[in-house]
Amino acid sequence: MRLKALLADDENAVSPVIGVILMVAITVILAAVIASFVLGLGPGGAAPTVNFDSEFDSGGPDSGGLTVSVTGGDSVPVDQLSFSGDVANVYGSGGSAISGTQWPANNATGSSEGETAISAGDEVTVGVDTTPYEVNVVWSSDDGGTTQTLTTFNGE
Template identity: 40%
Template sequence: MELKNIFKDEDAVSPVIGVILMVAITVILAAVIGAFVLGIGGSQEQVPQATFNYDSTAYASNVMVDISHQGGGDIDSNNLDVKIGSSTVWDSGAIGSSPNGWSENTTDTTSGWKGGTVSAGSTVSVQKPKASVSSGTSITIVWTTSSGDSSNIISEGEISI
């Protein structure tokens, strides 16, 4: 076989590569479209949009922090955690307990976060001995998906006493 004949006999290479690429693109498109049609791509929970107000009051022996839902969407309280500094001070499982030295103000009749929906106007109050709280400490509200797969910070503030 001559070397010249090898180079002359490449007429079918380009069409074969073209067909292979077209088949590959078609298969990929079919897989992507099928995933969305069959729901394999899945839908994700939307992060709630809400506005919160933080009101801190220093008393003789303790600091009271009122966290109020001011507006936006309703939120399932089972999906919320409130952190002050690095400590979780409120979550749906901490009701009535004293997580990290914080306790829920049980005399606050406006507390509307106890198992259910957090909606505009509802407030939760937590308190801690005054000596262990300082002005400027961060307050963070964290929302977690129902499946627990991901979480997002939906509001931030700070203690001002």
């Protein structure tokens, strides 16, 4: 009889042990998720919403000039915007080619934080090196860890 009582007590003890193990596992997982966001290891900031328009001039610079205009949306610092694809040169407001593929600061307006940012009404000319062409406007987060193509222009 004593053996039967011993087995019955052990079966009742299994449930609390599993419960404790599950609670510890849940606590560890929650701690890891919270720590990743606190330490900045979570997902980066969301890309801004900006509306662009373009006009292609086959007689423009290089193989043609694509004028990219901002028609509305969020204000974005120019150091977070660049062009990729069939880009030969990016032209500043004076009409001269600038080095690199960044949106030129002199083709943007100031933001409320005092840094140069694009907003509605700003435009820049991008010289394309081939026709047909594909030019992307690319946004990069402050830390450079996240990039996203905001829009793509295709044409012939």
